[in-house]
Amino acid sequence: MKLVYINPETNLDLLAGSLWDGRGEDCRQQVVISIRQGRIAAVRPQETAVTEKNARQINLAGLTVLPGLIDAHVHLALDGIDFQASLARWQDPPAREAALARALRASLEHGLVAIRDGGDREGLNLQAREWVRTGKYPGPRVVATGMAVTKKGKYGSFLGPGTTDPASIRELIAGLVNRNVDQVKVVVSGLVTFRRYGEVGSLEFDAAELATAVKAAHAAGRPVMVHVNSAAGVDLALAAGVDSIEHGYFLTTAQLETMAARGTYWVPTVAAIANRLLTTKRDDYPEGERDIIRRTQESQQQMIARAYQLGVKLVVGTDAGAPGVYHGESYLDELLYWHRAGVPAVAILRAATVTAAAALGLGGELGQVKPGYRPCLIAVRGNPLEDLKVLAQPEMVFIDF
């Protein structure tokens, strides 16, 4: 994989054998993507393009260029390998810095040009955002939530400091806005348990508390992403007017219809459940639990297919950092889970690019190959619309900074 950095002085013509622009149904052949002063200036058929002597050319014949991929749900502070070791590292600054740098690097090498971090108690994702911004470490653009808004004593003590009442919710969000978080993450329910099919950890907030959180975030111009499972939890979240449902295991068709009508994003994170059975720790789960994991995965895949049919704004997110979900590396797993659910590749790729960019608040600059957009692109061998697996190893990644 070759990484190409683009800066505001870069003038570059990419001679793409094939281009998928983030929106189209198909690829276009023999296209020149002109980058001028670090932005996409033109996208034209090769025969009409005029070569300029002050623009460098890169020949990408035989490759397909597409918008860089976006993971709308990660935790940079966790590595997906060992949860306890990740937490221990938070108290060891050099080790945690190295781990964050590795997570950023792995994300970029797998073609991710932007990621949204769902939070960690130390707010390390804010640090990572800064490192990418200043060029200290190469990585995708980080859309940071800092710490999650959780309820003290409930699930998620590693995600945020915990709140107790509306006043402390407002106080936490004000502090996060002060640190200039891009979005606010709220944990509305617990995790899916594997003891009994459909069982989910208890709700964290009542309607009034959740409304307080959403109002405070929106008043500060921050979209709200919520960790939520169970129909009751999703009802609560939708009533409060959240912007995106994360996970959303066991949501209902009626809720998907509401989300489609309102334009609420859904980030279903199949990998967060399914990948547990891909790790060496799979045998830690008794057969009964493994069965529940599989059934939970299948029901989520069915709902993704339904969401696609209903026109819900689906967005790809992996929950990288969760057990068995590795930064960058596991991204393709998520795409393939959706594909096996029956969602067409082109729709999956839109969920991974143009719709994901919008969910991250970057809709005007990322997710499409289009004049005025940032040239954060990948080049892969083969046609991803025919075979998503060609995304496993991008030949080139173009990133600006």
Ligand SMILES: [Zn+2]
């Ligand atoms: Zn998460």
